[in-house]
Amino acid sequence: MILDFVLDVSPTTLIIFFPAGILIYSLLQYIFNPLRSIPGPFLARFSRLWYFLEIYKGSFEETNIELHRRYGPIVRVAPHEYSIDDVDAARTIYGHGNAFVKAPWYKAWMPPDVNKASLFSDLNPHRHGFQRRKFSSLYSMSSLVGYEPFVNNCTSLLCQRFNEIAQAGKTVNLQHWLQCYAFDVIGEITFANRFGFLDMGEDKEGVFGAIDARGLYSTFVGIFPWIHPILYPLLPKTGGHGYVLNYTLRQIEERQRTLKDPRNTGREGPPDVMTKILLAHEEDPNKMTKTDLITMCQSNIGAGSDTTAITLSSILYHLVKYPQTFHTLRNEVDAAAKEGKVSDPVTFKEAQDLPYLQAVIKEALRMHSATGLPMQRVVPSAGTTIANHFIPGGSSVGINAWVAHRNTSIYGPDAGQWRPERWLEFEQQGRGAEVEKYALAFGMGSRTCIGKNISLLEMSKLVPQLVRKFDFQLDEELERDGLKSCNRWFVKQMNFKGKVFARDVKQDV
Template sequence: MLGQTAQLRYDFPFLVRTDSLSFRNVSLADAILFTLTVTLAWFISSSVCQYFRLRHFDGPLLAKISNLWLFSSVNSGRSYLDFWQVTQKYGTIARVGLNDLVTDDPAFVKHMCNVKTEYRRSSWYDGMRFNPTSNNCLSTRDEIAHSALRSKMAAGYVGRDVDNIEPKIDSNIRDFMRLLGSYADKKTPVDLGRKVQYFTLDVISDLAYGAPFGFVETDTDVYEYIQTTEKNLPMVMVVTVFPWLLTLLNSPVLKGLLPSTKDRLGFGRIMSIAKDVAAERFKLDVNDARDMLASFIRHGLTPTEAESEILLQIAAGSDTTASAIRSTMLQMCSNHDILHKLRREIASADIAGDIISDNEARKLPYLQAVIKEGLRIFPPIAGLMSKEVPPHGDTWNGVFIPGGTRVGYSIWAITRREDIWGADALEFRPERWLNNSPEKVKEMESTLDLIFSYGRWLCLGRTIALIELNKILVEVCS
């Protein structure tokens, strides 16, 4: 024993007193050096273990040994292109991080997301907490809690409990067209992309709160919401790669950097409005009300859940629909023949009112082909939406995937697969939806629906988004 102590004193004199076996105070420099050494050793050993777990999947070299490739891609804003290129180069299931895979196989996506799947939402979804202190239907990872939450909101989203979804959308379309008309009267240029975002924000706030924010009416970025979200969105996506950042940001030291209901502008101001609206609604009798929030409350949504769901509707619902409208309009402006075909169909349609109804729009085959092709050529969802492999692992097409691995899918890559869409998959061609066999069209529709996820995680807002697209494209293109 004494020999061992002497050796310890010789090798590590800063740890042991010369006259006893007790530890003495370690200097700050020594403590920092020791901590860094342990951290580095843990990082290296952890990375090596992770590398070997997924060594049978190919991908960019940096993605095999660290998460830096994934971080760089997500932070760059071009991850949807990077994931597509990765699947083209490295195969239908490729590696993009230490514990992350990406796939462009629609059958595998359906396997992961079907109603009886053993896969679960991964830590990727932690980054979808638009209120950092509480979950919403998108960020909830506990399956029991998620199913309960969906059941409370399903009737409101599909319209069973709501009488005025179409009238509210129609009213906002009229305001939007008046705004565009004012620019035409003055013969001044208009940023259509920005105005479309004003429109979708007013629609979703009208449906969620009972009144539009006023983006279109004032023709301004109300509360600087768009400016703030565009500035902070890269950070949100980075959190999906490093979910532990959310815990760090919620710490007392850094919590001040997060949006707060005390903010006068930006997302914090929207959080404040959501809180006030939810609180006011819970003071009233909602038994006779026929809007979405009233439906949620009647089916058991709590005040905190209501606040979070309102934020989700605004943050996720408005931006994705705006992206779909903008990208489709861009394609129409670039393809005059397609635009003329659509205009001829609209002109010959029997439209009863001043705004086309959803039922009337669904009967216009070329319009539906344009909408589907617009969603296909530029899917409004770019994130991986990663699911976690069950603990015992899974085997797909003869390849084993270890338990706990995060597997995401590149919808951009899926909507460009030539075996599904044809050799002209990179072209905007609505006719592909009209000139193929019924079986082929069914396959394409089933694949395109993955934009809205699938199975137990199917997007609740899908119906409302399609109603908006059906109506606004007719008005803008006619």
């Protein structure tokens, strides 16, 4: 009967009837939705298109902050999807052992074959826990000492490049140079072999752009995850991403050859991540598979370069933007050096005993977190209560680190301002542990970024070297217009340009 009706009506009638049917269906969904009282943008009640378009603008971190200022601790951003700003909810959503699994958005960050999922993208908590246990020792605090020589090599090279830039009097993109640094460091730590970006500051293979493009793809396709299996086979297999994969495969092949050569049994230098995984693979190929090896090495490169570069840029930008904090940090490093408490370069252990340095790092992570979208999780079938609203199972809830880090009840009425001293005050007040529970720059709970310690290692060692050896000046346009960023999950600085001066020869300008 329905088919006969469709065949009998004119095309004009269908054109009118179809959108009208969609509108009626959407209105009925809204009317009978038990959560219709949750506030948010009007269009977000009916379609994920509002969320898509707002992220497309490239500044969703700021939009998200404003939404919570306007609507309160819970905001609808799409049908059945909510952004949260609530300290207790953070423990509910992300706490260890909770049944909130990653939302379907993360599917677009991995191949459709779930067995090739990275630790970041894996939606299965049991498989994620099993995989994480395989690799956790490689990223532990105790392992960091072995990676320090790799960081020292790249720090020395970056300082050499900055001296050359200072002599030439050039204005340069400081974010680009810090990304070259972060990329080469993670190359050394992963493969004991730099990519070579610090040699000339050039990305001839387009690797940076390829990683950005992949992030853009995953960010937007994840909003409509059903389309990912269709589009994924069409992604280019060459270019920057292909370069990273092929580079990884070459490094594995060469290292396997080296390990089997009896002349290399006394190989000098600390073991890199790839060697450690490769040895575990050789010992038990079923437990540590070849796929594990490739996936982990690629994840190191893709995630370890951008996140660290963004935070290093945040640190340096804010220090230069607010000279008083720059000089306070320099005085701390200089005084420690004079007293013989720090080396040249500063060791990671020594850096932990520089309280203002650690406060600067925490404040930079707070002010400009590397990720800028809500970290969405699916509510278990039994449902949960968040911010005095019962959220039924199957809904998606998440907290954006940018939103959490502007929460005035935690960080004070000046939460929107750069002030590293707040972290020293928290310690004096005995609030350090409390505040850390709402510090989400590296995630939270069982899904905390596994590379967190490596990122902190790089920051803790590089920043003291930069402030003791160089002065910096922001570009006039940057001073006038402020820092611009583009949010494609990673909130990457776009116009961080300035000049570098060797500390002992800087002229007044």
